[in-house]
Amino acid sequence: MHGNTAEDGLQQQPVGHGYDRATAASAPAGHWCLAWQSGGARAPCSVLVDRRAFLAALLLLLGLLAASFAYLTMGSSALAPRAVLPALVGRGDLMAVFLVQELRLPRLLAACLTGAAFGVAGCLMQTLARNRLATPGIIGIDNGATAFAVASVIGLGVSLAPPAMALVGATTAAALTFGLAAGGGTRGYRFIVAGIGVGAVFGAITQLLLAKVHIDTANAAYPWTVGSLNARPAGAVTLLAVGLPLGLGTALWLTRALSLMRFSDAVAAGLGLRVSQRRWQVLAVSVLLTGLAVSVAGPVGLVGLIGPEIARSLSSPRGVPVMASALAGALVMVLADLAGRVLLSPIEIPVGIVTAVVGGPWLLWILLRPASRNLA
Template sequence: MTSYALRIAGLSWQVRLRGLAVTFGGLVLLVLLMALNMRIGDLPMTVGEVFTDTFDASSPAHFVIMELRLPRALTGALVGAALALSGAIIQSIARNPLASPEILGVTTGASVTVVAGVVVSGGVHGGVSGLLSSVGMPALALLGGLLGAVIVYGLAWRRGLDGYRLVLVGIGVAAVFTNVKYWLMTVGDVNDTAQAMVWISGSLHGRGWEHVIPVALALAVLIPLTLLGTRSLNALRFSDDTVTALGVRMNLSRALMILAAVLLAAVATASAGPVAFVALASPQIALRLIRSAQPPLLSSAIVGAVLTAGADLLARTAFSPIELPVGVVTAVLGAPYLIYLLTRIRKGRT
């Protein structure tokens, strides 16, 4: 395996050619998928027109692109990247390919608080709009995501953390959250409930810049921070004693990385709803593409973005003109993948 060292002011990373190739290939594919996505709509365009109209402010379609189609495509890509990064961190820390923010209660927790927000505020303000939707929803989702993670983590903690106990407790807590969500939806006004329903299936429909910006900010801040943490993340792969011997402050770095993962997943969920299985599958796909020992962070994010953009394209074209929520497509594709992982683990070849 060819690899080089990248050194910036005393910090160094190992850069692998294979990783670089996957990253750049993924970016090209992502741009292509986004362009294909942006063709679709009341005003059909060719891929060429999409590119020219994006950069030509005088073109009549420029407004459509900038205000409607680009935000949607960007939301999809960024949400996918954030979820995948979150999944890669959690899988590295849990040392378990089955772990993901969904199972840790982050996405389900965020779903509950957002639906609660929609139902409660709907009665007062007549719908979610303005400041509440751009600031309130991400904040609510963060709160719910953190709460969910704390509950699952706390309940699973019993003289240490067992990977499987964590997963099973997560399944139980997710059931409580899901049913609270059903209950909230029966309590609320019908129109608010319909709005919440679209959101909880994981949809990119009608996403604007207010959905892009929180995820973009979160990624801009957290990607560099998590890359700085790569070294301790690599060390966390070993047993707790080895990690301590390697000089990594284990509990601190583990807590910080988990916090970053929860923030990423919660912000992504606030923007697009719970898009299922992206966080689970992307790190594993990236790991196999790059053939590294554990989920590579950057490549996972790229794979996540490509997967979500591809799933959205499928969701919009498979039953056109009817459009499915992207979360439905990722679940249909992702669940068999989880099953495949399970059978691999049973055979002892993780």
């Protein structure tokens, strides 16, 4: 490299179509540099890829594919692994086709979508607050979305109402938490304590609503109180399938801002970040994803804690693992729902209970380990 910086190397190395090995040699340590010539552009286009983050995402993707295949084969009626792939395309035994296409595949897709949404929302909130306890479930956003979704089921009884009401509830809970933490912003434990209080109030409202209605109506609203993929509103799943790519794409676009948000506001502003504007954008994406996920599966909040923790432990500490958090959240959700279906089959354990059993000790571990290893 003759003493040149990585940026100088990008300008001096010849770049052709696709990957350029000479340019890659000038990439910073721990990165790959992918460079290409686009159209009639004079200067080459290039992008730096963090090796560890890429490998972590690849590992989580492979794990998710393996878990998804196990999800389709296992259940009260087990399928032979060789029968799953033909059933996906409508071939083979009619019972296998029915089990895969009508029962398990839609539920698997819902698990992947909701897990990814909870994982990304948790990663965003943790980065925003610089605290690994600041997940949507712990700071009350999940409970706010749940209370409004339950109110819509009790009062309206239509499948398209819970998604919209869940978004309103998530927004209301976030606004209340910010208001009660006035002066402390999103940093420190004041924000966490305010969120816990808001979540407790909305949780009590949910229980009060269920106590005042007929038992059949309460049973219809029950999945939104514990977290379950057994009763998935088709309209809510469709909205989440549209909203998740938008939210994930926005979060990836905000990756550089998220990296700077881990510093103090003064440092981030000095590096050119519009702190207030980016903070509201991050919060809006987190609320959107949480509301849509709750409208499908209910408050499975600890996925937003476990998923980002897994992603952070596998990924590079240099960046914010948004994509890895989405994949890890989806993996946790699929495995939790699979465990709920098969452990006591034919009795089904709601996925929210499974994640609570796993996430509770994880939360205690975060609280009890040395403070130097926390974001707070």
